[in-house]
Amino acid sequence: MTGPHPARLTGTSGAALKYDLLTALGAEACAADKHRQRTSLRLMTLITARYDWRSDSLATGQTEIARLWSVDTRTVKREMARLREREWLWLKVPAAKGRVACYGLGIAAILRDTRPVWPAIGPDYVARMAPEPAAPDAPDAGNVVPFAPVVAGQGPWAAICQAFQAGEPGAYAAWIAPLRCAAEGEAGRLVLHAPTGFHESYVRSHYLGELARLARRQGIAAVVLTGPDGVDRGA
Incomplete structure (x- = not known):
């Protein structure tokens, strides 16, 4: 598998996912330094204004993004590169003559990076986003999240x-x-x-x-x- 498949976030659960992701980004920004705060705020603004949840696509030109962020296009290039490095955005279609680049939202990476601040949002949020495993015989691993083993057995x-x-x-x-x-x-x-x-x-x-x-x-x-x-x- 190469990149994430297109997200089609529709219906009640899709709407909840949108708010949960934006909440996680906002809480992570509040706990970060001013530089990361700015990057997170810019991504949240871009998601709210231009991201298509149905097709998992963000296809907006650098000039338009610069105007939205009140910066120049050089800053846009740096911020977009930073977001790709963090895997919060991933390139779906490169820019070409007469066509802007199209990005997808790195939901798994956003959840991974914001997980430390979930308790600050509330126990209901933690329970919703990371439910406890049901297996009663699971060993107590403290604060370490174990790597899931390959499923044993046949079938x-x-x-x-x-x-x-x-x-x-x-x-x-x-x-x-x-x-x-x-x-x-x-x-x-x-x-x-x-x-x-x-x-x-x-x-x-x-x-x-x-x-x-x-x-x-x-x-x-x-x-x-x-x-x-x-x-x-x-x-």
């Missing part, structure tokens, strides 16, 4: 997890390992449950296509993803 879901982790171990640990397999192979379907609506929305937007591809290798025709309410919001 299609175990094989899919192993293949996914081999390609993207970080994404697997953060987004795939918390999924619960409710049924595999029945009526040619793999049924997965996400722990939260936010988790479901993100996996559906970014990784469901890859999960479906890996499932077809195991002879499974369709992957059904639901949230904690058990509702499949797929098309």
Whole structure:
């Protein structure tokens, strides 16, 4: 897999995700130094004014961004480069003659970098964004977040997890390992449950296509993803 798949953040869970991301960025900025505050504020302004949540695209020229930020285009180039280095933006389509560059939003990186300030937002936010694992026998790791091991055992879901982790171990640990397999192979379907609506929305937007591809290798025709309410919001 190369870059994130286009996010289609629609419906109730999509709206919640938008506010949760902006809240995380704002809280992280408030806890940072003035230079990082400025970068975060500029990104938040750009997201609010020009980012298309439905297609995960930000296609705005440097001159327009400079006017929005009240800076010159050299500052825009530096800030955009800084945001790419932090992986908060990723280049989808390079600029070309008569066409501006198109960027996607690095949601996983934003969540990774803002996680330390989540407790300052509130325990409800932490519970929503990083629910505790349900396994009762999980060892106490203190403040260390363990790297998710490859799923043991046999069956299609175990094989899919192993293949996914081999390609993207970080994404697997953060987004795939918390999924619960409710049924595999029945009526040619793999049924997965996400722990939260936010988790479901993100996996559906970014990784469901890859999960479906890996499932077809195991002879499974369709992957059904639901949230904690058990509702499949797929098309």
